[in-house]
Amino acid sequence: MKHSMIKMISLLLAVFLSLxxxxxxxxxxxxxxxxxxxxEYEVKIDGEEEEVEREGFYAYxxxxxxxxEVGGVEVSVTDFAVRSYELAFLMAQKxxxxxxxxxxxxxxxxxxxxxxxxxxxxxxxxAAQYRSASEQQIRDSLKEQFGxxxxxxxxxxxxxxxxxxxxxxxxxxxxxIYYIIDAVNVDGDQAEIISTFYNELARKTLLGxxxxxxxxxxxxxxxxxLKAE
Amino acid sequence: MKKVLSVLLAVFLLVxxxxxxxxxxEGDLKNVVFNENGDYVLDRNDYDxxxxxxxxxxxxxxNAGVYSQGRSAIKVMNNSDVTFVLDGYSTVMxxxxxxSCGIEVELGSKVTFEGEGTLDVTGGKYGAAIGSxxxxxxxxxxxxxxxxxxxxxxGVINAxxxxxGAGIGAGYHVSGNLITINGGTVRAYAxxxxxxxxxxxxxxxxxxxxxxxxxxxxxxxIINGGDIYAASSNKDFTDFSSFDAINANEVPGAxxxxxxxxxxxxxxxIEINGGKVVAxxxxxxxxxxxxxxxxxxxxxxxxxxxxxxxxxxxxDVTAVTSDxxxxxxxxxxxxxxxxxxxxxxxxxxxxxxxxxxxxxxSLAPAIGATKKVSPVDxxxxxxxxxxxxxxxxxxxxxxxxxxxxxxxxxxxxxxKYFGSSDRWFFGENAAAIxxxxxxxxxxxxxxxxxxxxxxxxxxxxxIKAAEEQHDEPVVPEKDDKGNLRIDVPxxxxxxxxxxxxxxxxxxxEVEVGKEYHFQMCAVNWDNGxxxxxxxxIRGTVVYTMEVVHKNEFKELAAAAKEDPERYxxxxxxxxxxxxxxxxxxxxxxDTHLETDVNNFFMAYRFHFKGEDYDKQTGIDQVINTxxxxxxxxxxxxSTITCNAYHSYEKVASADVFIENNSGEGVYDDVFLTSVNDxxxx
Numbered sequence: 001m002k003h004s005m006i007k008m009i010s011l012l013l014a015v016f017l018s019l020x021x022x023x024x025x026x027x028x029x030x031x032x033x034x035x036x037x038x039x040e041y042e043v044k045i046d047g048e049e050e051e052v053e054r055e056g057f058y059a060y061x062x063x064x065x066x067x068x069e070v071g072g073v074e075v076s077v078t079d080f081a082v083r084s085y086e087l088a089f090l091m092a093q094k095x096x097x098x099x100x101x102x103x104x105x106x107x108x109x110x111x112x113x114x115x116x117x118x119x120x121x122x123x124x125x126x127a128a129q130y131r132s133a134s135e136q137q138i139r140d141s142l143k144e145q146f147g148x149x150x151x152x153x154x155x156x157x158x159x160x161x162x163x164x165x166x167x168x169x170x171x172x173x174x175x176x177i178y179y180i181i182d183a184v185n186v187d188g189d190q191a192e193i194i195s196t197f198y199n200e201l202a203r204k205t206l207l208g209x210x211x212x213x214x215x216x217x218x219x220x221x222x223x224x225x226l227k228a229e
Numbered sequence: 230m231k232k233v234l235s236v237l238l239a240v241f242l243l244v245x246x247x248x249x250x251x252x253x254x255e256g257d258l259k260n261v262v263f264n265e266n267g268d269y270v271l272d273r274n275d276y277d278x279x280x281x282x283x284x285x286x287x288x289x290x291x292n293a294g295v296y297s298q299g300r301s302a303i304k305v306m307n308n309s310d311v312t313f314v315l316d317g318y319s320t321v322m323x324x325x326x327x328x329s330c331g332i333e334v335e336l337g338s339k340v341t342f343e344g345e346g347t348l349d350v351t352g353g354k355y356g357a358a359i360g361s362x363x364x365x366x367x368x369x370x371x372x373x374x375x376x377x378x379x380x381x382x383x384g385v386i387n388a389x390x391x392x393x394g395a396g397i398g399a400g401y402h403v404s405g406n407l408i409t410i411n412g413g414t415v416r417a418y419a420x421x422x423x424x425x426x427x428x429x430x431x432x433x434x435x436x437x438x439x440x441x442x443x444x445x446x447x448x449x450x451i452i453n454g455g456d457i458y459a460a461s462s463n464k465d466f467t468d469f470s471s472f473d474a475i476n477a478n479e480v481p482g483a484x485x486x487x488x489x490x491x492x493x494x495x496x497x498x499i500e501i502n503g504g505k506v507v508a509x510x511x512x513x514x515x516x517x518x519x520x521x522x523x524x525x526x527x528x529x530x531x532x533x534x535x536x537x538x539x540x541x542x543x544x545d546v547t548a549v550t551s552d553x554x555x556x557x558x559x560x561x562x563x564x565x566x567x568x569x570x571x572x573x574x575x576x577x578x579x580x581x582x583x584x585x586x587x588x589x590x591s592l593a594p595a596i597g598a599t600k601k602v603s604p605v606d607x608x609x610x611x612x613x614x615x616x617x618x619x620x621x622x623x624x625x626x627x628x629x630x631x632x633x634x635x636x637x638x639x640x641x642x643x644x645k646y647f648g649s650s651d652r653w654f655f656g657e658n659a660a661a662i663x664x665x666x667x668x669x670x671x672x673x674x675x676x677x678x679x680x681x682x683x684x685x686x687x688x689x690x691x692i693k694a695a696e697e698q699h700d701e702p703v704v705p706e707k708d709d710k711g712n713l714r715i716d717v718p719x720x721x722x723x724x725x726x727x728x729x730x731x732x733x734x735x736x737x738e739v740e741v742g743k744e745y746h747f748q749m750c751a752v753n754w755d756n757g758x759x760x761x762x763x764x765x766i767r768g769t770v771v772y773t774m775e776v777v778h779k780n781e782f783k784e785l786a787a788a789a790k791e792d793p794e795r796y797x798x799x800x801x802x803x804x805x806x807x808x809x810x811x812x813x814x815x816x817x818x819d820t821h822l823e824t825d826v827n828n829f830f831m832a833y834r835f836h837f838k839g840e841d842y843d844k845q846t847g848i849d850q851v852i853n854t855x856x857x858x859x860x861x862x863x864x865x866x867s868t869i870t871c872n873a874y875h876s877y878e879k880v881a882s883a884d885v886f887i888e889n890n891s892g893e894g895v896y897d898d899v900f901l902t903s904v905n906d907x908x909x910x
């Protein structure tokens with residue numbers, strides 16, 4: 001058997017085993033945003049790294065998981081699990097029965113950040129970044145996230161009434177998110193996505209739990225409510 | 230019939246001769262394609278992707294933002310020759326999860342940067358901020374990604390290389406081409422093990438003739454002017470523009486280079502003819518020259534490995550290599566020359582009226598070859614040639630035996646300044662190095678002090694004789710500037726958009742009439758520090774400061790008093806509450822920036838239901854040592870994680886979004902606007 005063939009079979013076997021392990025415990029390997037640190041390339045004085053000569057490469061995929069159908073619309077459960085993490089743990093908005101319950105400043109800040117980033121955990125900038133946005137962009141983002149822009153957005157502390165723009169230092173929200181989706185309950189045009197979040201990859205210590213309700217509005221899924229602890 | 234055929238033929242010929250016009254601006258609003266010569270403007274802040282395809286012309290980046298996913302944010306391709314005109318503050322980011330650049334420049338295309346604006350540009354995975362992306366594998370040269378030509382004439386460019394990409398230049402496993410910097414302010418950081426300016430991570434060693442160490446190259450880098458700051462790494466958010474990290478031996482990265490070839494890459498030519506240059510290399514890599522080589526002879530190509538450096542004209546160059554890795558390994562790396570694991574120190578020429586400060590770590594002279602065995606034959610490498618001109622001002626410090634590679638195969642300096650017998654080994658005793666052991670260098674953090682490595686024994690310094698100094702003509706200051714003190718609330722910090730952190734009491738030089746953005750941050754109470762490595766937290770609200778002269782201030786103050794709801798007018802400043810802006814009289818005695826509670830930050834008090842005795846509160850990154858009856862200033866828009874303790878045992882935790890006051894604070898049944906109360910149940 002050719003050397004390359006053996007490599008190929010080994011690779012396939014490794015991929016199969018990885019998938020089997022992850023699927024068994026309900027973990028989506030694509031969601032965690034694990035930093036590529038230099039740890040795989042430890043600095044040694046005389047024994048420097050052996051560079052890996054791979055026949056292919058592995059790039060992180062995102063949001064690749066089984067979606068569910070809600071009211072005839074395909075919904076990515078991992079996307080909304082991440083939304084629940086962002087709202088509960090990065091914006092400290094753990095409970096709201098409707099989006100209107102979210103404090104104005106938090107809602108605007110959340111919408112502002114989503115204008116520029118699909119997922120907060122992608123924000124890996126080194127420091128805070130200055131950004132500006134128009135009122136229309138904020139309203140569009142609110143509608144995209146919550147299905148409503150019924151907020152007095154220009155009363156937000158991010159609004160600069162002198163320039164009539166919104167301004168923000170977007171913090172480095174980027175972080176690893178370790179979670180398991182416990183259950184997805186679909187009821188008509190709504191779905192509850194229940195997730196458990198952990199502090200580390202090994203999923204040993206509990207960070208919290210969240211139940212986010214998604215509803216279909218105008219053919220798109222939007223956030224309806226959240227309950228987290 | 231003939232007529233019809235004739236008409237059809239004519240139409241056919243016309244279509245053949247004149248190709249159907251392609252829209253110059255295609256795609257939707259967020260995905261833009263320019264494919265005809267002309268001048269374009271990008272002025273939205275939410276572009277997903279921009280393609281510049283076969284265009285000769287200009288593209289103005291006017292407060293633009295391009296944030297891509299799955300590709301480079303801006304692609305310049307198909308023999309384009311485009312000038313980016315920088316206007317305002319623009320941001321371009323590649324995708325950190327996919328092979329990409331901020332601005333990708335294909336081979337055959339050229340980009341030039343001009344204008345007075347600022348560009349923050351970040352590379353994606355394996356990609357330079359400006360230049361090429363790369364590959365995850367070693368592949369033969371003819372199959373590799375290639376990069377076009379990059380010129381910077383003016384503007385402010387902050388370039389952050391993606392993982393293993395250069396700040397400006399090539400990506401991972403890619404050779405550089407031609408980079409020319411004629412002016413502007415350039416801050417360039419490699420992602421990891423690459424060059425701030427030059428190539429990305431080259432290789433740790435593939436097969437000779439295919440992708441061995443030395444077969445990748447940084448190409449040619451020419452600096453004729455400008456203020457250039459280039460560092461080998463910005464990994465793990467370490468700010469290499471602060472020498473504190475280097476002085477403290479807290480260097481997270483290694484093997485990269487400030488300007489030149491990244492890990493395993495040669496240098497065709499680095500030519501610095503002018504400008505002010507500060508370059509910082511990683512442990513084992515040079516500051517200016519080449520990065521880490523290899524110790525494996527079968528993965529090193531001595532026929533291909535080369536390094537040529539010329540510094541001349543009026544260049545003002547500071548080159549510093551870090552001392553050790555974070556693990557404490559001393560790896561070497563010349564300040565100007567080559568890194569560890571090479572067979573040569575290359576050819577180094579410093580001439581003209583250049584002023585050069587070169588500081589190296591252990592195992593390497595400041596100028597020359599790192600003194601670690603050659604991968605070729607085990608010999609100690611030497612520089613092929615070193616030339617130091619008569620009018621050069623040189624300060625060289627090393628922790629190794631010699632500051633200059635005395636064993637270089639060819640060495641040319643002027644004896645008259647250095648004597649004869651001891652010219653290679655000056656200042657053996659500590660006293661002799663006292664004046665240069667602490668070297669002041671300028672960086673983006675202002676003037677900073679670099680402390681010579683512990684054990685530095687060799688110093689070679691030369692200062693032009695006083696009689697040779699000519700008084701420089703006094704040139705009146707072009708800019709109208711002044712100084713004011715930055716006052717900061719208790720346990721807080723003010724951070725300006727250039728990253729400078731003020732803790733209170735420091736003076737700041739400011740330009741009259743210019744707006745400065747700043748933000749409020751809380752410090753870590755344990756060490757009084759704010760940084761992005763776990764000390765303190767940032768707010769999100771953008772504030773602006775502007776200084777004006779007294780007469781203008783009086784006029785503005787008089788007008789502001791007419792609108793007391795919007796403005797708060799005080800003795801030396803006016804707070805525009807709706808614009809979140811402070812206007813300050815720069816001519817006032819004791820002029821300073823002052824921020825107040827509620828508008829700029831919020832005071833929080835933490836109590837327990839019942840009584841507070843032996844119950845404490847802590848806040849991650851701020852109050853790491855829990856306190857009873859905690860009262861703390863916190864920046865607006867931040868999210869804190871606070872923890873409750875009973876007898877210092879953690880009993881509860883909560884996340885709190887920090888907002889300004891809506892009257893929750895209560896004192897003697899009176900609502901307060903200056904404080905928010907948080908009560909643990």
